[in-house]
Amino acid sequence: MAVMSRHACTDPKHHVHDSAGFVAAVEVACQQRGLRLTPIRARVLGLIADGGKPLKAYDLLDQMREGEGAGAVAPPTVYRALDFLLANGFIHKLESVNAFVACHHPSTAQHSVPFLICDRCHSAVELEDEKVVAALDERARALGFVPQAQTLEVHGLCARCNG
Numbered sequence: 148m149a150v151m152s153r154h155a156c157t158d159p160k161h162h163v164h165d166s167a168g169f170v171a172a173v174e175v176a177c178q179q180r181g182l183r184l185t186p187i188r189a190r191v192l193g194l195i196a197d198g199g200k201p202l203k204a205y206d207l208l209d210q211m212r213e214g215e216g217a218g219a220v221a222p223p224t225v226y227r228a229l230d231f232l233l234a235n236g237f238i239h240k241l242e243s244v245n246a247f248v249a250c251h252h253p254s255t256a257q258h259s260v261p262f263l264i265c266d267r268c269h270s271a272v273e274l275e276d277e278k279v280v281a282a283l284d285e286r287a288r289a290l291g292f293v294p295q296a297q298t299l300e301v302h303g304l305c306a307r308c309n310g
Contacts, residue, residue, distance in 0.1 A: 166196035169249060173237050182235060191228040192249070195238055200269045201246030204229060241271055243300045248273070259297035265305035
């Protein structure tokens, strides 16, 4: 049995040091997988990485329209970019707040992870806990249920807001 290197994932920007570096890492992942990171997709990804908190699609749309050389950007353009980024595991959608965050592991395929969402500052922490995901999957299967996706979002107050 292989032992995975583990580290605490307690910072919403963990592995997302800067948007340009994050977009570059996703570009490499796209090349390795035979995908195309178009300029629009890269721009949406960069805005999400810069966000520091979950961003809603219409916030992204507004930022796209205000950006350098923006021009007319229609909602379907942003939604198509989000669909691509989600489908390929580069971002996560937080269903309970209908917003998007960068995935801390852009080189991995789409995966389920639990999130801690602060109801005061709106930060979202992607937990790296495979045991939680595996336990939910195992329990569902024991009941004869075949899981196809998991969304686990815990709302409360982060350490900064609770302190």
